[in-house]
Amino acid sequence: MRSMAASRTKRTDEGDAGLPHCIDCGCCCFSPDPEYIRVFGIDLDRMDARAQAFTIDHSGRVAMRMAAGRCTALTIDPVARTYVCAIYEARPDVCRSLARASSGCLGDRAKKADAPLLAVAALLAQSRARA
Numbered sequence: 001m002r003s004m005a006a007s008r009t010k011r012t013d014e015g016d017a018g019l020p021h022c023i024d025c026g027c028c029c030f031s032p033d034p035e036y037i038r039v040f041g042i043d044l045d046r047m048d049a050r051a052q053a054f055t056i057d058h059s060g061r062v063a064m065r066m067a068a069g070r071c072t073a074l075t076i077d078p079v080a081r082t083y084v085c086a087i088y089e090a091r092p093d094v095c096r097s098l099a100r101a102s103s104g105c106l107g108d109r110a111k112k113a114d115a116p117l118l119a120v121a122a123l124l125a126q127s128r129a130r131a
């Protein structure tokens, strides 16, 4: 698990040269670690039942539920290629703590640039297979 993690996924921030808006990125919401985003009591207090449904208890260590290498609260539109946090207002502190354009953000973008693109490709392939 990382000690500092993901960030916002809404387009509420200023555009920086070379850095996409979070809604067009999503890199920091990806990880193979099942406990990547730890959820603590202060986070659960903020979450309603819908938000808590995205969490999972790993033998007393609560975390955001991960699947397919990403947080299950990350909603991907594969056509628009957008990445939106489904519980943005109630997201855990660890997600709030990673500022866009910070070293953590830039590190995640450098390490995981392919992950959002691969997720989009997988969703498009699933969509084509169902058609």
Ligand code: SF4
Pocket: 006, 007, 008, 009, 019, 020, 021, 022, 023, 025, 026, 027, 028, 029, 098, 099, 100, 101, 105, 106, 108, 109
């Ligand atoms: S990696 Fe940075 S730009 Fe991308 S979603 Fe996270 S905070 Fe936003």
Ligand code: SF4
Pocket: 006, 007, 008, 009, 028, 029, 037, 064, 071, 072, 073, 074, 075, 084, 085, 086, 087, 088, 091, 092, 095
């Ligand atoms: S809770 Fe939201 S911001 Fe945090 S990792 Fe999940 S999708 Fe990303």
